[in-house]
Amino acid sequence: AQTVTQSQPEMSVQEAETVTLSCTYDTSESDYYLFWYKQPPSRQMILVIRQEAYKQQNATENRFSVNFQKAAKSFSLKISDSQLGDAAMYFCAYRSATGANSKLTFGKGITLSVRP
């Protein structure tokens, strides 16, 4: 079974600074997807960024980018120019690219606070 580990329960960043959120995972599969979701106080999970495992190039979405290290099974999220609106819980998630069930496996999440 796949597992996703987010070892840092909380992090804090100064507004306009850069912060990196860590995530590691364990799988025996070679084809899969990785995601970062943001959960603000509204509780709705919002997709931040995704990465296909077969792609070597790290995904980037505006101020958000990932450092995907497939051999190390590491998938960290970098937030540049942090904004107050980035304050939320962030979840790393894994999904197999094979099989009929596309359920997501989540880490426990990290609470990010942004200091003005």
Place this chain on the structure above:
Amino acid sequence: GAGVSQSPSNKVTEKGKDVELRCDPISGHTALYWYRQSLGQGLEFLIYFQGNSAPDKSGLPSDRFSAERTGGSVSTLTIQRTQQEDSAVYLCASSTWTRDIYGYTFGSGTRLTVV
């Protein structure tokens, strides 16, 4: 609708009572998922529906939990004889198909409190 709608937003119930949580997915989305988010924990998979296929119930924690999806659209998660450990946020998500690599669209969840 424009998004995944869940109701009620919050529910307080007495221990031992039954509760029903509702999820209305995005129109046309054939895949529907239920997750449970307990305090300090990640999201725990509960059940998955895909079209007319038999649901994957492998994540349901006990036989007190059940779910159905009527007409391939609205889904109801039922918890019988609620216990305090059932207190959590229950999130529903839908997607266009099982291999939708863009992930799911989540609802805002139902916060269940068992007292």
